[in-house]
Amino acid sequence: MKKLFLYLIxxxxxxNIYAQPGYLGKRLSLHLSGDFFPSFKNDGTLNTIGITFxxxxxxxxxxxxxxxSENNIIELGFTQFKDWNAIYDYKIDDITGIxxxxxxxxxxxxxxxxxxxxxxxxxYLKLSIGITQNMFAKNIDFDNPETLYGxxxxxxxxxQRVFFNRIVFDYGLTSYLNILGIKQIITSNSFDLxxxxxxxHDYLNxxxxxxxxxx
Numbered sequence: 001m002k003k004l005f006l007y008l009i010x011x012x013x014x015x016n017i018y019a020q021p022g023y024l025g026k027r028l029s030l031h032l033s034g035d036f037f038p039s040f041k042n043d044g045t046l047n048t049i050g051i052t053f054x055x056x057x058x059x060x061x062x063x064x065x066x067x068x069s070e071n072n073i074i075e076l077g078f079t080q081f082k083d084w085n086a087i088y089d090y091k092i093d094d095i096t097g098i099x100x101x102x103x104x105x106x107x108x109x110x111x112x113x114x115x116x117x118x119x120x121x122x123x124y125l126k127l128s129i130g131i132t133q134n135m136f137a138k139n140i141d142f143d144n145p146e147t148l149y150g151x152x153x154x155x156x157x158x159x160q161r162v163f164f165n166r167i168v169f170d171y172g173l174t175s176y177l178n179i180l181g182i183k184q185i186i187t188s189n190s191f192d193l194x195x196x197x198x199x200x201h202d203y204l205n206x207x208x209x210x211x212x213x214x215x
Contacts, residue, residue, distance in 0.1 A: 027215070028215055029212060030063070031062065032062060034207075035206065036057070037201055057201060059105075060079065060080060061077050062078055063076070065168075070119070071114070072113065074109070074111075075108065075109035075110075077109070078106055080103065080105070082102045084098055084099065107129070107130035110127045112125045120213070121160060121162050123157070123158070126154075126172070127154070133149055136148075136195070150178065154177070154202070158171055162213070166213050167210065170208070171206075174205045178201075180198065
């Protein structure tokens with residue numbers, strides 16, 4: 001009876017161990033991701049009662065994630081941030097216009113897991129680099145927008161968990177530095193405030209993602 005009990009314990013343990021998708025299991029997954037961040041600068045928003053200030057914004061995207069070694073994951077993805085900002089003139093105490101903002105980013109992430117972790121499960125440190133296209137316009141359709149290209153560099157940490165051997169849940173914190181180059185292509189200074197907002201909005205990001213392990 002004791003032998004049977006021990007055998008059942010060993011069988012249950014081994015099934016659970018081999019059911020964990022890791023470096024020796026499923027490597028590739030697709031993710032929907034969202035970053036939520038406080039807006040530090042120039043966050044005026046037009047509504048029915050005038051100008052108000054919103055504190056939290058978000059960026060959405062998709063990522064392909066691959067377990068490249070025993071302790072590392074590489075990711076390639078696309079993210080987009082869209083928003084609009086009311087221009088308020090304190091001299092006349094009125095709103096004089098609206099700036100529309102859109103940022104597209106091709107991003108590469110490198111995740112380094114703890115030696116005792118089994119990717120894609122466990123805590124990690126993350127390094128990121130992205131190529132950004134930043135568009136600013138006076139209309140919601142972005143006709144004839146002013147465009148800035150740049151890069152953003154980030155670092156952060158987080159944790160991943162796997163449910164039902166398929167669903168990956170990812171959460172953590174990331175901080176980015178936005179570097180917008182070629183500012184000379186902006187033909188006027190009318191977009192200085194939204195440019196400052198784009199630069200500042202990635203200082204602190206709360207990252208949440210959900211993915212599906214393919215194979």
